[in-house]
Amino acid sequence: MKPFRIGLAGTHSTIDYPRALGMGVQNTLEEMGHTLIPLAEQIPYHMLTNAESYLRTILSIARRLDLDACIVPAGCMTAYLRGDTAKAIELTELMDPASTLVMEREIDEYRCLLKNNDPGMHECMRHLIETCGFTQIAFVSGPAHSKGAQERERVYFQEMEGHGLTVSPTLFARGEFSGDCADVIEKLLDDNPQLEAIACACDLIAYTAYDVLRKRNIAVGEDIAVTGFDDHPRSAHLDPPLSTVHMTSYDYGCMAAREAVRLCEGRAQEEFALNSSFVARNSCGENTLDSISLYRQLLRQKPFPAEAFVSFVVDASLSMAGPRITADFRARVAAFLDRVRERYLEHLAHPDDEVRLFSSQDLGALFVQDYRDHLSVEGFHSLAITLLEALMQESPLDDSAWFIEQISHLHLRVARMLSSSAQDESLERERREWKTFHIVDTALRENRDPTRAHELILQQLADLGVREADLFLLPEPVEFIGARTLVLSDDLRPIGRVVHGKVEAVTQGDSIPLQKLLSQVLEHYEPGRPCTVGGILAGTELLGVAAIDPGVLGLNEQLMAYLNTGFALKHLQLIASEREMNELLNRSNLLLSEESQHDELTGLLNRRGFNNQLEQLLRTQLGAHATIMFLDLDGLKTINDSLGHDVGDEAIRATAELLRDRMPSDALLCRQGGDEFLTCALVDDAQAQSLADALQADARAYNDTHDLPYTLSVSCGWACFDVDEQAIANHDEYVAQADQRLYEMKRMRKRSRRFGS
Numbered sequence: 001m002k003p004f005r006i007g008l009a010g011t012h013s014t015i016d017y018p019r020a021l022g023m024g025v026q027n028t029l030e031e032m033g034h035t036l037i038p039l040a041e042q043i044p045y046h047m048l049t050n051a052e053s054y055l056r057t058i059l060s061i062a063r064r065l066d067l068d069a070c071i072v073p074a075g076c077m078t079a080y081l082r083g084d085t086a087k088a089i090e091l092t093e094l095m096d097p098a099s100t101l102v103m104e105r106e107i108d109e110y111r112c113l114l115k116n117n118d119p120g121m122h123e124c125m126r127h128l129i130e131t132c133g134f135t136q137i138a139f140v141s142g143p144a145h146s147k148g149a150q151e152r153e154r155v156y157f158q159e160m161e162g163h164g165l166t167v168s169p170t171l172f173a174r175g176e177f178s179g180d181c182a183d184v185i186e187k188l189l190d191d192n193p194q195l196e197a198i199a200c201a202c203d204l205i206a207y208t209a210y211d212v213l214r215k216r217n218i219a220v221g222e223d224i225a226v227t228g229f230d231d232h233p234r235s236a237h238l239d240p241p242l243s244t245v246h247m248t249s250y251d252y253g254c255m256a257a258r259e260a261v262r263l264c265e266g267r268a269q270e271e272f273a274l275n276s277s278f279v280a281r282n283s284c285g286e287n288t289l290d291s292i293s294l295y296r297q298l299l300r301q302k303p304f305p306a307e308a309f310v311s312f313v314v315d316a317s318l319s320m321a322g323p324r325i326t327a328d329f330r331a332r333v334a335a336f337l338d339r340v341r342e343r344y345l346e347h348l349a350h351p352d353d354e355v356r357l358f359s360s361q362d363l364g365a366l367f368v369q370d371y372r373d374h375l376s377v378e379g380f381h382s383l384a385i386t387l388l389e390a391l392m393q394e395s396p397l398d399d400s401a402w403f404i405e406q407i408s409h410l411h412l413r414v415a416r417m418l419s420s421s422a423q424d425e426s427l428e429r430e431r432r433e434w435k436t437f438h439i440v441d442t443a444l445r446e447n448r449d450p451t452r453a454h455e456l457i458l459q460q461l462a463d464l465g466v467r468e469a470d471l472f473l474l475p476e477p478v479e480f481i482g483a484r485t486l487v488l489s490d491d492l493r494p495i496g497r498v499v500h501g502k503v504e505a506v507t508q509g510d511s512i513p514l515q516k517l518l519s520q521v522l523e524h525y526e527p528g529r530p531c532t533v534g535g536i537l538a539g540t541e542l543l544g545v546a547a548i549d550p551g552v553l554g555l556n557e558q559l560m561a562y563l564n565t566g567f568a569l570k571h572l573q574l575i576a577s578e579r580e581m582n583e584l585l586n587r588s589n590l591l592l593s594e595e596s597q598h599d600e601l602t603g604l605l606n607r608r609g610f611n612n613q614l615e616q617l618l619r620t621q622l623g624a625h626a627t628i629m630f631l632d633l634d635g636l637k638t639i640n641d642s643l644g645h646d647v648g649d650e651a652i653r654a655t656a657e658l659l660r661d662r663m664p665s666d667a668l669l670c671r672q673g674g675d676e677f678l679t680c681a682l683v684d685d686a687q688a689q690s691l692a693d694a695l696q697a698d699a700r701a702y703n704d705t706h707d708l709p710y711t712l713s714v715s716c717g718w719a720c721f722d723v724d725e726q727a728i729a730n731h732d733e734y735v736a737q738a739d740q741r742l743y744e745m746k747r748m749r750k751r752s753r754r755f756g757s
Contacts, residue, residue, distance in 0.1 A: 004264040005518055006257070007070035007533075009039040009062045017177065017230075017249045018076050020320060021103075024253020025071060025260075026530055027322035032261060035527075037067060037518065040534025040548075040562070051080045052087060053481045057535050057542055059094045060486040064514045065533065068264045070095060071256050075104025075147060083145020101260045103252070104147070111269055113256055117151040117229075120245035120276025124199060124227050125159035127243070132225060132284050134196040138171045138188050140181065140209070142201045149177075152201050152229060179204030185212040195224060197284070203228035203235050206242055206283075225284040229276075233320065240282035247276035250320050306341075310334050332366050351397055357406050358384070360413045384410055439564040440571060447575045454495040457568055458503045464561055465552035467529075469498040470521040471536065472512070473544035473569070481540035488514060492545060499524050501551070514545065521547045534562070538570030599671040601649060602656035607678070610670035614680055617668060618728045627688040627720045628731070629679045630738035631659070631695070632746065634713040636675035643709055654712055658698045662691065678735065685720040692716035715749065717742025 008025055022038065029036045039062050055077055062070050072095060078088040089107055092100075097109045106112045128134045139156040142149030153172070160167050170191040175181030185208055189195060200206040206228035213220055220226050221240040228235060228244035235242040252274050259271050280286050301308075310333050318326050340357050347355040388407050395403070439460045446452040454471070461469050472492035480486055491511035497504050512520055517533070525531050529549055536544040543566060550558045597609025605613065618626065633655045640648040652675070659669050659677060667681035683691065699712045719737035721727045727734070 003527075004034045004068040004261060005037055005066070005522075006034060006260050006264070007037040007039050007062050007065065007067045009058055009070055009072050018073065021073060021076075021249040021253040021256075023320045024248075024250040024255075025257045026253075027320070028254040028257035029261075030322045030324070032257070034257075034261060035522065036530040037065070038530050038532045039070075040532045040546075050481050051082075052091070054537075055080065055091050056094070056486055057480045057537075059091055060488060061514070061533065061535055061545060063095055064488060066515050066518050067099065069099045069101060069260045071101045071103065071260050073103040074107070078105075079143075079146065083143070085147070099263065101256060101263055103256055111259070111263055113252075113259055113271065114273040115148070115247065115252060116273045116275045117148060117245075117247065118155055118276070120247055120278050121152050121155040121229070122159060123278035124229075124243075124245050125156060127278060127280060128197050128199065128225060128227065128284065129159065129163050129165070132197070134225060135165055136171070136192065136194050136196040137165070137199060138173070138192060138195055138197070139199045140173050140175045140184060140188065140201060140205050142175065142177045142205075144174065146177070149174075149201050156199060175201070175205045175208075177202050177204060179208045181205060182208050182212055185209050189213075189216070189218075197225035197227070199227045201229055203230045203232035203242065203244055206244070207234070207238070210238060210242075221283050221285050227284065231279055236281065238283070243281045243283045243286065244279055245276050246279050247274065306334065306337060309337060313337075329366075336362055336366055347399075347402070348397065351399070351402075356409055357388070358410050358413060363413060384414075439561065440568040443568040444571055444575070447572055450572060450576065453568075453572050455503060457565055458496045458498050461548075461561060461565070462498045462501050462503055464557065465501075465550075466498055466548060466561070467501055467551035468521075468525050468531070468547075468549040470517075470547040471495050471497070471544065471565070471569075472517065472546070473536075474542065475511075477538075477541040477543050477570075477573070479540055480535075480537075480542045486542075488542075490514065492517065495544075497521075497524075517545060517547065525549060536562075536566045536569060538566040541570070543569050543573070602653055602671050604656055604659070604677070605668060605670040607670060607672050610668055610672075610678055610680075613668055614731055615728060617666075617680065618723050618731065621682060621723050622725075624682050624723050625684040625720065626723050626727075627681055627683050627685070627718050628734045628738045629681070629688060629691070629716055629718040630735070630742045631655070631677040631679070631717075632715045632742055633675035633677075634715055634746075635710070639710045647709065651710060651712060654702060654706075655699075655714060658695060658702065658714070662695055662698055678738075683720075685718075688718045688720060692718065715742055715746045717745050 006025075006029060008022060026036045026038075039058050059072075072092050074088050074092050077091060078085050081087050085105070089105060092102055092105070092107060092110070097111075100110055102110045102112045104113075104115060106114060125137075128137055137160065139153060141153040141156075144150075156172075157167060170188070173184045173188050175184045179202075185198070188198065189212070198206075198209050200209060206226050209226050210220055213224060213226070218224055226242065228242050229247065231244045231246040231248050235244050255271050255274055259269060262268070262270060310330055313333050314326060314330050318329055321329065339362055343355055343357050347353070347357075385407060388403055388410065439457055442456045442460055443453040446456060458469060458471065472494050475489050475491060475493070478486065478488065490513050492514055493511050518531070522531060526549070531547050531549060533545065533547050535542045536546050546562070546565070548562075550561075553561060597605060597612060599606045633651060636648055636651060639651055652671070655677065656669070656671065659679065663669060663679055664681050664683070667679050670678040672678050681688075681691070695714055695716060699714050702712050717738045718741060719734040721734055
């Protein structure tokens with residue numbers, strides 16, 4: 001059966017709860033052989049000026065993709081919308097009910113998957129009241145708009161009232177699910193000196209309570225009880241382990257993935273709600289089985305149950321890892337355990353020899369890059385210390401000094417590794433973050449060549465560690481801020497791709513429909529790895545769509561890379577638009593300039609154009625001979641009066657053609673207006689006389705070859721001069737001289753005709 005493509009929208013990978021939810025969906029789909037398509041939220045929601053518009057964009061893209069189903073956590077969207085449940089439901093209803101699974105909210109006509117906070121919270125409160133006998137119990141809730149916080153605090157008040165316990169105003173407080181509420185815990189302790197227990201609406205709030213109590217030298221589990229909610233992976237490894245309500249978003253994501261597959265298969269819904277349950281550990285003073293006791297039970301078994309021991313370590317360390325990560329880590333833990341056992345047996349055989357159980361290489365082999373998002377060196381450190389303590393208690397030799405030495409060596413090696421790892425990771429992260437800023441300026445260096453600029457953007461992504469990437473642009477940017485509906489084009493223009501970390505040749509390929517995007521890009525993605533799909537955003541505009549496998553990029557690095565990719569593409573568009581506008585303006589200005597300096601009827605220069613170009617011509621010909629010639633079309637007024645202005649215009653155009661044909665190619669030709677023409681040519685007086693005679697002969701020849709209702713005739717006058725700075729400055733004088741000579745020539749012609757000469 002072909003793997004299903006299941007989208008996940010409305011979560012955010014930079015926030016603890018939705019990140020764990022997303023990992024649950026991803027790991028379960030991977031195990032079932034299906035493909036997760038996270039619909040990327042590329043900008044932290046608290047940075048958005050309009051979360052509604054952003055979510056609307058993400059869901060609009062999801063609706064248009066060829067997904068088999070889409071999971072929408074409506075409760076997460078409510079949080080992004082600052083508690084506006086109605087708006088979250090309205091946005092969710094953009095999706096097709098037939099292929100959408102809604103989490104955390106119940107919406108008519110949609111398949112919905114809920115959380116049941118009540119059972120675990122009731123058990124928690126009854127444990128504090130009935131089992132432990134506490135009466136002074138405070139509750140630190142979450143934000144008022146959170147449905148989960150509302151449900152948990154409702155059970156708190158119900159149980160306190162049901163057991164006849166008074167809740168004074170000082171016993172109830174609101175915190176933040178992020179755990180950023182130390183001041184709230186401080187005030188709670190100050191206002192309630194007889195406080196016996198603090199029930200917290202989430203484990204992160206409980207962690208903050210641990211920190212505040214430790215600073216006040218108040219022992220959790222002895223002086224005061226603390227409970228949490230969620231059963232976060234760290235909870236079982238705190239000192240003391242935290243009693244909490246097991247309701248993990250990871251489990252919720254696993255359930256959602258299974259139900260989404262059933263939706264794709266057309267099967268009826270089987271799971272409707274994730275029920276919570278209370279997990280009693282040591283933070284309320286319970287004497288539960290601790291990690292040392294579990295280790296000792298394993299150590300006493302003969303033969304040693306290595307597989308069971310490995311399972312214990314793996315389960316404690318990798319609660320949110322997929323099968324591929326878990327299998328690899330299991331093999332590394334087994335090899336690590338074998339080495340420790342071999343060295344311990346060596347010590348038993350030769351107690352006087354210097355034997356060390358752990359080395360930096362042993363520890364380093366356990367913590368490779370693939371595990372960074374699933375476990376911590378600190379967490380495994382605590383497990384290793386527990387193992388040593390259990391071994392010390394089971395050892396047949398009096399080895400307390402030797403074990404203390406091994407524990408000291410372990411502390412030292414882990415501290416060094418943590419310091420080195422943190423430094424290396426910090427340097428590498430800073431290097432990648434620094435390189436993300438260069439996506440923009442690297443692309444802009446090639447702003448005159450869009451194809452090359454796009455290739456550089458993709459190369460920057462590949463250099464950052466992105467494994468696969470496909471970038472598509474919409475025909476035109478779409479404004480998404482404040483849009484009630486988002487109208488997306490059917491076509492996306494591919495601008496390039498990264499395949500296996502290498503940039504493919506960037507070509508302006510044929511546009512593809514948004515519905516076919518997944519079919520086109522998934523063919524070169526590694527099977528089983530999620531393909532993140534989201535909008536390329538810049539400011540308030542949606543520029544296109546990206547499909548990316550981020551590879552080694554951390555969450556913040558991904559956000560910075562996506563943001564700068566959008567800004568780079570937007571800047572390229574702005575530069576191209578500005579350049580196109582400038583070219584258009586330049587062409588318009590050139591056209592206007594040409595029109596302003598030329599005669600509309602003949603196409604010759606007008607007087608303004610003649611004067612502008614005359615000075616330029618003369619400055620290039622210093623020391624040469626030049627002649628300005630003034631010409632007059634004889635009898636134009638008579639032609640206009642007797643035959644009409646259209647015929648007069650024909651006579652003017654004919655005269656302009658005579659000038660073009662007869663004058664030198666480098667001569668300036670001008671119609672000054674009416675029947676007057678000006679020329680400037682680099683000729684001397686004799687050549688000017690020849691040109692004047694030739695023009696008059698050309699006019700007579702024109703009359704012989706054309707059937708005209710008038711006689712075309714021209715008169716000429718000219719002024720010759722040597723080109724120097726003074727002549728350039730006083731060229732108007734030569735125009736006046738040519739005009740005067742023309743007048744004299746016409747007067748002489750009239751006198752000769754009058755006397756018949």
